[in-house]
Amino acid sequence: MTFAVIAGGGTAGHVLPGIALARALVARGHPPGSIQFVGSTRGIETRLVPEAGFPLVALPGRGLQRRLTIENVASIAGLLRAMLHGVRLVRRLQPRVVVVLGGYASLACVAGAILNRVPIVVMEQNARAGAANRLAGRFAAACAVPFPETDLPRRVVTGNPVRAEVLAAATADDRAGARRALGLPVDRTVVAVFSGSLGARSINTAVRGAIPWLATRGDLAIRHVIGTRDWEELGHQAPDLPADGLVYQPVRYEDRMAELLVAADLAIARSGGTTVAELAEVGRAAILVPLPIAPRDHQTANAAALVSAGAAVLVPDDQLSPERLVRELDAVLADPQRLARMGRAARSLARPDAAERVADLVEEYARG
Numbered sequence: 017m018t019f020a021v022i023a024g025g026g027t028a029g030h031v032l033p034g035i036a037l038a039r040a041l042v043a044r045g046h047p048p049g050s051i052q053f054v055g056s057t058r059g060i061e062t063r064l065v066p067e068a069g070f071p072l073v074a075l076p077g078r079g080l081q082r083r084l085t086i087e088n089v090a091s092i093a094g095l096l097r098a099m100l101h102g103v104r105l106v107r108r109l110q111p112r113v114v115v116v117l118g119g120y121a122s123l124a125c126v127a128g129a130i131l132n133r134v135p136i137v138v139m140e141q142n143a144r145a146g147a148a149n150r151l152a153g154r155f156a157a158a159c160a161v162p163f164p165e166t167d168l169p170r171r172v173v174t175g176n177p178v179r180a181e182v183l184a185a186a187t188a189d190d191r192a193g194a195r196r197a198l199g200l201p202v203d204r205t206v207v208a209v210f211s212g213s214l215g216a217r218s219i220n221t222a223v224r225g226a227i228p229w230l231a232t233r234g235d236l237a238i239r240h241v242i243g244t245r246d247w248e249e250l251g252h253q254a255p256d257l258p259a260d261g262l263v264y265q266p267v268r269y270e271d272r273m274a275e276l277l278v279a280a281d282l283a284i285a286r287s288g289g290t291t292v293a294e295l296a297e298v299g300r301a302a303i304l305v306p307l308p309i310a311p312r313d314h315q316t317a318n319a320a321a322l323v324s325a326g327a328a329v330l331v332p333d334d335q336l337s338p339e340r341l342v343r344e345l346d347a348v349l350a351d352p353q354r355l356a357r358m359g360r361a362a363r364s365l366a367r368p369d370a371a372e373r374v375a376d377l378v379e380e381y382a383r384g
Contacts, residue, residue, distance in 0.1 A: 017050060018050055018051075018052050018109040018110065018111040018112075019041070019046045019050040019051060019111065019112050019113070019382065020038075020041065020046070020050070020051050020052070020111055020112065020113050020114070020115055020378060020382070021052045021053075021054055021105075021106065021109060021111045021113075021114045021115070021125055021129075022034045022037065022038060022051060022052070022053050022054070022115045022117065023053075023054040023055075023102070023114060023115065023116055023117065023121060023122040023124070023125035023126070024054075024055065024116055024117030024118045024119040024121055024122030024148070025053075025055035025056060025059040025060065025061035025065075025117060025119050025121060025122075026055070026056055026058070026059040026060070026061075026118075026119040026120070026121070027059070027060060027119075027212075027288075028060050028064065028212070028213065028290065029141055029288040029289055029290045029291075030059075030061075030117045030118050030119050030141065031055070031059070031060055031061045031064050031065065031117070032064070032178070032179055032290050033117065033139060033141055033176055033177045033178070033289075033290065033371075034053065034115070034117045034139065035064065035065065035068045035070070035179070036177035036178060036179055036180065036370075036371045037115065037139065037177055037371050037374050037375060037378070038051045038053070038068070038070055039068070039180060039371070040177070040371040040372055040374070040375040041375055041378065041379075044375060044379070048069050048070055048071075049071060051070055051071075052070075052071055052072075052073065052109060052111065053065045053070050053071065053072045053073070054072070054073045054074075054075065054102065054105065054121060054122075054124070054125050055072060055073075055074055055075070055119075055121050056074060056075055056119065056120065056121040057074040057075065057076055059074075059119070059121070060213065061074070062074055073101075073105060075097075075098040075101050075102065075121050075124055076097055076098060076101070098120070098121060098123075098124040099123065099124045099127050100124075101124060102121075102123075102124025102125045102126075102127055102128045103124070103127055103128040103131055103132075104128075105124075105125070105128060106125055106128025106129055106131075106132050106134060107128065107131075107132055110132070110134075111134060112134070112135075112382035112383045113134065113135050113136075113137060113378055113381060113382040113383065114126070114128070114129040114134050114135070114136050114137070115136075115137050115138075115139055115378060116136060116137070116138045116139065116148070116149060116152040116156070117139055117141075118139075118140065118141070118145075118146045118148050118149045119146075119148055120148060122148050122149075122152065123148050123151065123152070126148075126151070126152045126155065129155075130155055133383075134383060135157045135381045135382065135383055136152060136155055136156040136157060137156060137157060137158050137159070137160065137374075137377055137378050137381055138152050138153050138156045138158075138159040138160065138168060139159075139160045139374055140159060140160065140161050140162065140166055140168055141162060141176050141288075141289030141290060141293075142162070142166070142288075142289040142314040142315075142317070142318055143162065143163045143165060143166055143289075143314055143317035143318050143320070143321065144166065144167060144311075144312040144313070144314040144317045145159075145161075145166060145167055145168050145312075145314075146311055146312075146314070147311065149168065150167075150168065153168040153169050153170075154169070156168075156169070156170060157170070157381040158170050158171075158172055158377050158380075158381055159171045159172065160172055160174040160373070160374045160377055161173055161174065162174070162175055162176040162289060162292075162293065162367075162370075163321060165317075172373075172377060174367070174370050174373035174374050174377065175293065175367025175369070175370030175373065176289050176290065176292075176293040176367070176370055177293075177370040177371035177374055178290065178293050178294050178297055178370070178371075179274065179294075181274040182273070182274045182277065182294050182297055182298065183297060183368055184274070185274040185275065185277065185278045185298065186277075186278070186297045186298045186299070186366075186368070188278075189278060189298070190278065191278055191279060194275040194276070194278040194279035195279045197272065197275050197279075198239065198265075198272065198275055198276060198279055199265070200237050200239060200263070200265070200279055201237050201263055204234075204235055204236055204237045204263065205235055205236050205237070205281050205282070205349055206237045206238075206239065206279050206280050206281050206282075207236065207237070207238045207239075207280065207281070207282050207283070207284060207345070208238075208239050208241075208276050208277065208279070208280035208282070208283045208284070208285075209223050209238060209239065209240040209241060209283075209284045209285070210241040210270060210273070210276070210283070210284075210285050210291075211241070211243060211285055211286045211305075212243060212286060212288070213243060213244060213269060214243045214244055214245045215241070215242050215243015215244065215245050215246050215247075216243070216286060216305070216307070217245070217246060218305065218333050218336050219284060219285075219286070219305055219336070220240075220242055220243070220246045220250055221338075222336045222337060222338050222340075222341045223238070223240055223284065223338075223341065224250060224255070224338075225337070225338030225341075226338040226339075226341045226342045226345070227255050227257075227262065227264060228255075229338070229342045230262050230342065230345075231255070231257050231258060231261050231262050232258060232261045232262070233261060233262050234260050234261055234262075236262050236263070236349070237262070237263035237264075237265070238262065238263070238264050238265065239265040239267065239270075239276060239279070239280075240264065240265065240266045240267070241267050241268075241269065241270040241276075242266055242267065242268060243268070243269070244268060244269065247268045250266065251266055251268055254266060273294075277294055277295070277298045277300060278298055280300055281300070281301070281349075281355060281359075282300065282301045282302065282303070282345075282348060282349070282355065283295060283300055283301070283302040283303070284302070284303045284305070284341070285302060285303075285304060285305070286304070286305060286306065286307050286315060287304040287305075287306045287307075287315040287316070287318045287319035287322075287330075288307075288315060288318065289314075289318055292304075292318045292319065292321065292322060293367070293370070295322065295327075295328075295362055296322070296327075296362050296363065296365040296366040296367075297363075297366045297368060298362075298363075299359045299360065299362045299363030299366070300359055300362055301327060301328065301348060301355055301358030301359050301362065302322060302327065302328040302329070302358075302362070303328065303329045303331060303341070303344050303345070303348070304319040304322065304323070304328050304329070304330050304331070305330075305331050305332075305333055305336055306318070306319050306330070306332070306333065307333070308332070308333040308334065316330070321365060322361075322362060322365065325361045325362070325364060325365055326357065326358060326361040327358050327359070327361035327362035327364075327365065328358070328362070329344055329347075329348065331344060
């Protein structure tokens with residue numbers, strides 16, 4: 017018997033909270049096989065969900081672009097095919113509840129849930145809801161949201177569930193152990209740079225451009241997760257540094273993100289919902305550079321929660337430069353007390369029970 021269909025994905029920011037929820041449901045006695053993920057053939061869920069031990073149905077097609085293009089004609093046809101698959105899947109599985117993560121693949125299961133009268137719970141990760149979740153929210157029994165201002169109906173503020181390994185690392189908070197595991201010096205200030213699996217060109221070029229100004233700093237180490245998009249260009253061009261100066265670690269992809277978050281004193285990152293939630297859980301200061309093309313500028317809204325608490329500095333993407341980055345780094349790192357205050361402010365926003373709160377909603381509204 018299928019207890020829940022968890023639908024949506026495309027990015028780790030959508031998928032990882034869904035996996036955290038699924039694990040919370042398993043801990044409550046629901047077998048892993050009773051939790052069916054539905055995503056896209058193009059999304060990162062095709063790797064993350066099977067690795068987590070849950071079944072996945074990957075639907076064909078791709079999301080619509082937010083402008084008139086010839087590609088949207090094919091996208092609409094693919095979306096219609098996915099809708100048909102989703103309706104048939106929900107009819108066949110007869111789940112007690114459909115959980116919507118966002119992304120175009122979730123809409124297929126929303127249609128199936130409506131037609132088969134299955135309750136819907138929306139799980140939004142950002143301060144401003146995406147198009148798919150706004151549509152699903154019209155039909156949802158409840159919407160789990162990370163912030164009180166998230167614009168969905170029947171919203172319940174649960175926080176954004178984060179990975180169990182991040183929660184465990186945050187609880188242990190073994191900074192020295194995390195640094196040793198990553199090959200980072202234990203006795204330096206550590207800056208973590210990351211911006212998703214693809215990476216962010218603006219952040220990557222600003223960091224690399226800042227290195228000449230930071231090269232002589234014998235008190236600093238940077239672990240720079242470049243991402244797959246810029247790795248071929250930047251990953252093999254490590255800058256020359258003095259032996260007693262800056263420690264610089266470029267990596268293509270970070271598969272030990274929990275350790276990196278704990279190892280760091282400061283993060284330079286985008287401000288997706290999962291990133292903001294994880295920074296809060298580990299209590300780390302940040303310089304946040306919101307993705308400028310994020311729908312409804314939701315990354316700026318996400319960052320605002322940390323900025324207003326005094327946990328982060330926001331730098332708009334079009335204002336990011338090596339010189340600006342060095343200024344912001346110097347301002348934060350020159351004042352250890354400020355850095356510590358920022359970390360405490362981030363931790364004050366943590367919601368370690370977010371997955372449990374969402375699981376409460378899912379069980380409450382699951383069809384009996």
